[in-house]
Amino acid sequence: xxxxxxxxxxxxxxxxxxxxxxxxxxxxxxxxxxxxxxxxxxxxxxxxxxxxxxxxxxxxxxxxxxxxxxxxxxxxxxxxxxxxxxxxxxxxxxxxxxxxxxxxxxxxxxxxxxxxxxxxxxxxxxxxxxxxxxxxxxxxxxxxxxxxxxxxxxxxxxxxxxxxxxxxxxxxxxxxxxxxxxxxxxxxxxxxxxxxxxxxxxxxxxxxxxxxxxxxxxxxxxxxxxxxxxxxxxxxxxxxxxxxxxxxxxxxxxxxxxxxxxxxxxxxxxxxxxxxxxxxxxxxxx
Ligand code: PAF
Numbered sequence: 139x140x141x142x143x144x145x146x147x148x149x150x151x152x153x154x155x156x157x158x159x160x161x162x163x164x165x166x167x168x169x170x171x172x173x174x175x176x177x178x179x180x181x182x183x184x185x186x187x188x189x190x191x192x193x194x195x196x197x198x199x200x201x202x203x204x205x206x207x208x209x210x211x212x213x214x215x216x217x218x219x220x221x222x223x224x225x226x227x228x229x230x231x232x233x234x235x236x237x238x239x240x241x242x243x244x245x246x247x248x249x250x251x252x253x254x255x256x257x258x259x260x261x262x263x264x265x266x267x268x269x270x271x272x273x274x275x276x277x278x279x280x281x282x283x284x285x286x287x288x289x290x291x292x293x294x295x296x297x298x299x300x301x302x303x304x305x306x307x308x309x310x311x312x313x314x315x316x317x318x319x320x321x322x323x324x325x326x327x328x329x330x331x332x333x334x335x336x337x338x339x340x341x342x343x344x345x346x347x348x349x350x351x352x353x354x355x356x357x358x359x360x361x362x363x364x365x366x367x368x369x370x371x372x373x374x375x376x377x378x379x380x381x382x383x384x385x386x387x388x389x390x391x392x393x394x395x396x397x398x399x400x401x402x403x404x405x406x407x408x409x410x411x412x413x414x415x416x417x418x419x420x421x422x423x424x
Pocket of ligand 1: 296
């Protein structure tokens with residue numbers, strides 16, 4: 139495969155270890171880490187750009203993690219576009235792309251022992267994708283152990299994932315700063331996602347009901363409706379669309395507990411829906 143300039147591809151854990159040992163001979167050297175499953179879009183590139191600005195070296199992992207897919211069809215349909223990913227990364231600056239094998243990430247002497255996620259995985263994605271977050275926590279834990287970064291970058295689009303990774307990071311006392319980055323949207327408001335390439339133009343248009351519902355929710359809060367009333371109205375609005383709603387939920391941004399009568403100081407509205415054959419998620423904090 140052609141390897142564009144400025145991109146160093148490291149395809150094994152042992153090569154990564156050697157590279158990190160070289161960096162760490164300078165104790166003040168900082169490493170930023172952007173874990174991805176590839177099929178990169180502008181949202182990922184923003185994370186990498188920020189990591190490049192804030193660190194001496196940046197590792198971007200590309201690994202489609204089988205343990206976080208509860209649906210085998212979703213795993214096999216997940217886009218794999220390594221050549222294009224490398225090209226995109228080469229345009230934004232210098233970084234190291236880590237493309238580990240399954241055995242690198244899940245070795246026989248696997249360092250991860252499952253942890254209790256304190257109910258953070260009980261609702262929303264956790265409810266609709268059983269086992270998903272254990273898979274995410276497992277892979278991110280093992281990647282953190284391999285990359286040993288100072289900072290790791292995650293998008294706010296995966297709101298519940300971010301909260302769970304923060305929890306895992308402090309549970310294991312990793313000396314890693316978790317940096318949360320804003321959701322990047324198309325000009326019409328559709329949140330960028332690797333899955334969007336599987337949407338037809340018509341479905342992309344239909345999917346705008348997600349952002350419309352999130353803004354409607356914000357407006358209903360500002361108009362003084364209770365969380366329950368606002369949720370009921372938004373669900374009704376959403377259900378006029380062609381998408382199949384899985385959940386539209388208001389939660390406290392910190393605890394992820396559902397809101398009933400009172401708004402929190404920081405509330406997040408989270409949505410997941412099926413748009414044709416593609417599952418989409420999004421959220422808005424207000
Ligand atoms: O957000 C993702 O792309 C994945 O869940 C992650 C964090 C790379 C783990 O596989």
